Amino acid sequence: MSVTNKPEAALQMFDEGAVTHACWSCGDMRAAHFCQSCGKLQPALPTDYFTFFGLPRKLNVDVAALENEFYKLSRKLHPDLYARAAGQERQWSLEKSSQLNDAYRTLRDPIARTGYLLKIEGVQLEEQSKAATDKARQTGEEKKQVIPPELLEEVFELNMQLEEARINKKMGERDPELLREMEGTRNDLQAKHDALMDELHGYWNEWDALPEDADESLRKPVRDKMVGLLNRRSYIRNLVRDVNEVLEA
């Protein structure tokens, strides 16, 4: 591992606002990644993942086309192609390909893509929950997760089952009846999880149908629906994981 705090080596990502439209090499107009005129690699600038791929901020993404573009850009940006280049271009290639990889990884996955869009729209999904976790730890309290109301009954029962199964495990006992019940609950939850994905696609369409200059009063309701859905989804996913842990053990 190497660490630096030298300004010249600091990553270009930090130089926000330093946007130039002239190619560093030939002075002509540059495109996003390469100069339109001389073809030289351009510095890595702060940009969101959609912009990096030249995509609008929309949630329905043609993943096959995205993959093609990823391979195409990889063949031009990867550090292997700049092993013999000057230090500066080598550094840009490293930064640009990390942007490319980060962007592709995020955008090809439906959940990560939705979360990312919400984040750049100003919703701090992850940080919210992290801050809550940290706060709970500091005060020594258990983090209170809001149980989605439609799951209340199921969660209550499942928690009892989990508790019982864990005690059984400790005692070295096995209750096939209980395990079968839990498996049923798990499958039920999995089905709910899958249904959420259909629901999400509906919100995507709502979002994508908004005109680019849509008013905040139109954007916020769609965003809020997606935030709520992602929270429910992660809640269910954690439950499924807990059950699987007990079942697989």
Place this chain on the structure above:
Amino acid sequence: MAEERVVGIDLGTTNSLVAFMGTDGKPQVIPGEDGSNLVPSLVALDTKSQIIVGNPARKYLIETPERAVYSIKRLMGRGVEDIREELKLFPFRLAEDLQPGEVLRIKLADKDYTPPEISAFILRQLKRNAERYFGAPVKKAVITVPAYFNDAQRQATKDAGRIAGLEVLRLVNEPTAAALAYGLDQQHAGVAAVYDLGGGTFDISILRLHEGIFEVIATNGDTHLGGDDIDNLLITIALDDIRGDMGLDCRRTAEVVQAIRKAVIDAKIALSSYQETIIEVDLPGRKKYQREITRQQFEKLMEPILQRTVGPVKQAMKDAGLTPEQINEVALVGGSTRIPRVRQMVRDLFKREPHSELNPDEVVALGAAVQADILGGGSEATKDMLLLDVTPLSLGIEALGGVVAKIIHRNSTIPASATEHFTTGVEGQTNVAIHVLQGERELAKDNRSLARFDLKGIPPMPAGLPRIEVRFLIDANGILHVSAREQRSGKEAEISVQPSYGLTDEQVENMILESFDYAEEDFRQRQVIEARNEASTILTALEKGKRNPAWRQLTSDERKQIAKQEKALRAVVDENDHHAVRSAIDALNQGTMRLAELMMDSAVGSALKGKTMEEVNVGEGPEAPHPIAPAEIK
């Protein structure tokens, strides 16, 4: 092309190889002076303090094991705390003054070396082999590492390259390199798995091949699992037998353990071709240990080791989101995949016949040569090839309560990056500590600690107001880079790092300088300089001796003889032939023997005239390495 020659190096636990891309578009291994493609990863220190590498070091391992070291790769990038298990099974001798957290130092006779330095000796040998082959200097290389190597292990490998005088253009994961070698002449498409069981490490990688792009989608492994472990099981059995049946406890007798090690390796290899064999070892006191072992017994014995590869294989498939049926090709890599039982298990796991057309000992080096060619500018054979690898382990930072917040997940394509924001918890706080970890476990203490940073010089502000942006970037070698800045003040935060394991840049630089002592050419140069220094000492002493009363006690023949020898030494002293200088020194030493004795007598005589021994200072006399040294007495 000649001046930019880039070689591919497989720095293995058991054997190391160097290869290059031939003009015919086929990678080939460069043999050593002895004609062998494999350089055993064995380093010894001879009685003249010269480093011996490879096959010639074998006799030291058998005869004077304290002068030799093998399997050093197991110690790369590790601390003294995490090698306890290793020390039970491997005869590594650690330096006694080792501090916790310090980079390990291994003793060879009375000297000690860090694992990167020992690896550098092997690399230097490979570099020499390549230079002899090309008749030109080799300065750039691609070096392979196990895919599952962590940041510290990778950094240690890169350091080894630098110490050996090589610019390491890229660290390539071994299974990926093997895939490159396999994919070179056959236009494969689809999904391939590489099962790589070597001397000390196990890797499984799953790749998608697509129009020349080799995209790794998942990798897993165990950096401490390999043929060595099978050997150790057999060694333990032999030692127990010898103790139980013959009443000989040889566990601490390094020579015997090494003899047993050699015998069990021979037996292991034989069992890949025969149904049974005999382990045979000569013991002290003209005793002989013999034990018959069948392939069936051997397979039963090694089964637990083999089973340890199943978990990583299944995890990699799960991470890739694939079932065995969706994998089109499987390749076997590493010497241990010669064992029939290993092949059988791979066949069962993937439900297909694995490839092993390429020599499993050489395929990684060949792949490294392919990557070296790509980095060197490419050729017709490699122009469409591109390798997209992943980071094998998740990167995280320690959060409150000792849990890990993951910021870059395993199997992310590299280069990969993450930006995190930190703030202060107390009013006026000017530094923030960050603990960076690698691994998959929930708690920080169960993961590999990479470093602790202190972000210093944060302008005093109310708690929670500073916004420190820290950027983590994993480069194409799988090595992490970190940079930070406080955003509200725009000030670059000062970072002080405590790498958990690993050498500082300064230490590496020093080792590079020291390592010149071991280069063949430099070694000769050093001998010349040492001989000259010695000549100048003896000549100065002689000048002084001529002014001593003892000089006049010599016969004129003796004085003539000395003058002649002095002239002879002065004639050769500026030549680059240290042998000539040495023999002239020896002659002059011989000739001035009586002068030295006379001076000694007169010194003792003057002591009798009332001076104390301290004043006369003859203490140095008899101990001095040079007979004429007493002439120094004033």
